[in-house]
Amino acid sequence: MAVTFGDLRTEAGLKALDEFISGKSYICCDQFTKDDVKVYAAISEKPSGDLYPNASQWYETVSAKLAPSFPGKAVGVSLGGQGYPAEAAPAVESKEAAGGDGDDDDDDLDLFGDETEEEKKAAEEREAAAKKSAKKKESGKSSVLMDVKPWDDETDMKKLEEAVRSIEMPGLLWGASKLVPVGYGIKKLQIMLTIVDDLVSVDNLIEEYLTVEPRNEHIQSCDIVAFNKI
Known part of the structure; x- marks a missing residue:
C-alpha cells in the first residue's frame, strides 16, 4: 500500500x-x-x-x-x-x-x-x-494568424468572412480580422483564431472545412501566416 x-x-x-x-x-x-x-x-x-x-x-x-x-x-x-x-x-x-x-x-x-x-x-x-x-488537463492552446484569399476582385468579402466564421467546433475560437490589399483591387481576409491543440488541427480546418463546398464558392485558398503556442 x-x-x-x-x-x-x-x-x-x-x-x-x-x-x-x-x-x-x-x-x-x-x-x-x-x-x-x-x-x-x-x-x-x-x-x-x-x-x-x-x-x-x-x-x-x-x-x-x-x-x-x-x-x-x-x-x-x-x-x-x-x-x-x-x-x-x-x-x-x-x-x-x-x-x-x-x-x-x-x-x-x-x-x-x-x-x-x-x-x-x-x-x-x-x-x-x-x-x-492528466494529459487532457495539460492540453495546450495555440494562436494562429491566417490569410484567406478570394477568387478575384468580384468576390463578396463580407460573405467570405461570414463563411469563415460559420465554422464552429469544440476548441476553436475566431478572433479579430481585417481586409488587406494584395493588388489589382483584390483584398484578402486576415483573421486570428485560437485553438485547443488536442481538439483542432489547422490543416484539417483548411482542407476539410474552408476550401470545400459551399465555402469554396468564395474562398480560393488559405495560408498560415503565424502559429504560436500560448
Missing part, C-alpha cells in the same frame, strides 16, 4: 485516515482490496462517527465485507512496519501446529492472494484513464 497513516490507535492516525477516505468507498477508491483489510486490522475499534464520519462509514463497509467469512477482526497484519493485534479476534492456527516452519515471511494475512489477471487489467485501465485525464 502506497499510503500510510501512522499509528491508527491515535487521534492523529484516525484523522489522517478520515481525510484520506473522504469521497471514497475504499482505500483504493472504488475497489475492495487487501489494503482495506490491512488498515481495518490496524484499528482497535470502530472510529467515532461524530469525530471521524468518513472513517466510520468505511469501517462499517469493510466489516460487512469481512463478516460472512471472518466473524471478528482480521489479525496479524502490519501497517507501516508495526503490527497491531485486533480485539475479539478468532483463534488462528499457528504454522507450527499446522506442520509449518513458523516463519511468516511478512505474510500474516493474505485473504486475496496474488492479483488475478482481471485485477491487474482493472488496475492498468485505471492508470491509463488517469494518465489520459
Whole structure:
C-alpha cells in the first residue's frame, strides 16, 4: 500500500485516515482490496462517527465485507512496519501446529492472494484513464494568424468572412480580422483564431472545412501566416 497513516490507535492516525477516505468507498477508491483489510486490522475499534464520519462509514463497509467469512477482526497484519493485534479476534492456527516452519515471511494475512489477471487489467485501465485525464488537463492552446484569399476582385468579402466564421467546433475560437490589399483591387481576409491543440488541427480546418463546398464558392485558398503556442 502506497499510503500510510501512522499509528491508527491515535487521534492523529484516525484523522489522517478520515481525510484520506473522504469521497471514497475504499482505500483504493472504488475497489475492495487487501489494503482495506490491512488498515481495518490496524484499528482497535470502530472510529467515532461524530469525530471521524468518513472513517466510520468505511469501517462499517469493510466489516460487512469481512463478516460472512471472518466473524471478528482480521489479525496479524502490519501497517507501516508495526503490527497491531485486533480485539475479539478468532483463534488462528499457528504454522507450527499446522506442520509449518513458523516463519511468516511478512505474510500474516493474505485473504486475496496474488492479483488475478482481471485485477491487474482493472488496475492498468485505471492508470491509463488517469494518465489520459492528466494529459487532457495539460492540453495546450495555440494562436494562429491566417490569410484567406478570394477568387478575384468580384468576390463578396463580407460573405467570405461570414463563411469563415460559420465554422464552429469544440476548441476553436475566431478572433479579430481585417481586409488587406494584395493588388489589382483584390483584398484578402486576415483573421486570428485560437485553438485547443488536442481538439483542432489547422490543416484539417483548411482542407476539410474552408476550401470545400459551399465555402469554396468564395474562398480560393488559405495560408498560415503565424502559429504560436500560448
